[in-house]
Amino acid sequence: MPKLTLQFHGTRGGVPVCDLNYLEFGGNTTCISMYNHERERIGILDAGTGIRALGKHLCKNYPDQRDIFITFTHFHWDHIQGFPFFEPAYDSEMEIHILTLGVKRKFTGLHDIFAAQMQEVYFPVALDNMGCKFNFLEYNDITALFQGGTISSIPQNHPGGSFGYRLETEDFRLVICTDVEHGDEIDEEFIEFCKGADLLIHDAQFTSEELQNRRGWGHSSYDQALEIAERAEVSQLIMTHHDPDHDDAFLRTAEKNCQDRFKDCALAREGMKIEM
Numbered sequence: 001m002p003k004l005t006l007q008f009h010g011t012r013g014g015v016p017v018c019d020l021n022y023l024e025f026g027g028n029t030t031c032i033s034m035y036n037h038e039r040e041r042i043g044i045l046d047a048g049t050g051i052r053a054l055g056k057h058l059c060k061n062y063p064d065q066r067d068i069f070i071t072f073t074h075f076h077w078d079h080i081q082g083f084p085f086f087e088p089a090y091d092s093e094m095e096i097h098i099l100t101l102g103v104k105r106k107f108t109g110l111h112d113i114f115a116a117q118m119q120e121v122y123f124p125v126a127l128d129n130m131g132c133k134f135n136f137l138e139y140n141d142i143t144a145l146f147q148g149g150t151i152s153s154i155p156q157n158h159p160g161g162s163f164g165y166r167l168e169t170e171d172f173r174l175v176i177c178t179d180v181e182h183g184d185e186i187d188e189e190f191i192e193f194c195k196g197a198d199l200l201i202h203d204a205q206f207t208s209e210e211l212q213n214r215r216g217w218g219h220s221s222y223d224q225a226l227e228i229a230e231r232a233e234v235s236q237l238i239m240t241h242h243d244p245d246h247d248d249a250f251l252r253t254a255e256k257n258c259q260d261r262f263k264d265c266a267l268a269r270e271g272m273k274i275e276m
């Protein structure tokens with residue numbers, strides 16, 4: 001019986017793409033859901049456009065779900081753009097906890113970040129009129145305990161800052177690091193953070209060649225993600241945050257090349273489920 005089911009609802013970085021050549025890997029921006037077998041609690045990482053369909057699915061199939069946690073890696077558009085379209089937030093019986101975790105945070109005022117996004121000039125419904133009860137939780141510590149395990153974070157090099165997360169329980173070690181740019185060498189501290197993960201989900205927006213001209217954009221290459229998986233001795237690697245210019249054919253070739261180097265790896269596809 002799986003302890004945790006993880007699902008990708010958006011795998012694209014930057015901007016959503018709607019195109020016939022993007023159906024396999026998907027066009028929605030970053031959103032991942034996680035739930036345990038009993039479905040006592042659903043956790044969501046980031047609210048890119050993929051969160052819209054997830055919200056509809058939750059309302060239809062799990063009407064008794066009364067609280068939802070959404071954790072954010074950071075607040076760039078591609079990670080918050082679906083938030084105003086998250087149907088559970090319009091339910092007055094719902095309680096939604098919005099969370100960030102980590103030292104040296106550059107983010108302040110979680111409420112204001114979302115309220116700003118939903119000002120009348122941008123969107124017809126104000127944050128405080130959506131209907132649900134929001135709890136905005138900002139932890140300065142890099143580690144928090146939850147029932148059955150720990151969650152820790154690492155500050156990442158990304159314009160404006162972002163965080164990687166590690167979820168560890170008796171049964172599994174899951175690390176998610178998207179929107180991260182490495183230097184010429186990968187920091188040992190970063191390798192340590194990913195060490196021994198059963199599953200590492202890592203940014204891989206560019207090829208190594210593309211990365212040469214994209215320094216400062218805040219992202220990684222396939223080769224860097226593979227190097228981290230190898231050095232940190234992770235069991236499985238899933239790469240995500242696909243560039244909006246990379247269509248299905250491009251990504252299929254990239255995936256094949258990556259698998260030639262690291263067997264248990266794949267590129268994330270929208271809808272892909274992983275049971276841990």
Ligand SMILES: [Zn+2]
Nearest residue numbers: 013014078179
């Ligand atoms: Zn992003």
Ligand SMILES: [Zn+2]
Nearest residue numbers: 076158179218
């Ligand atoms: Zn970003």
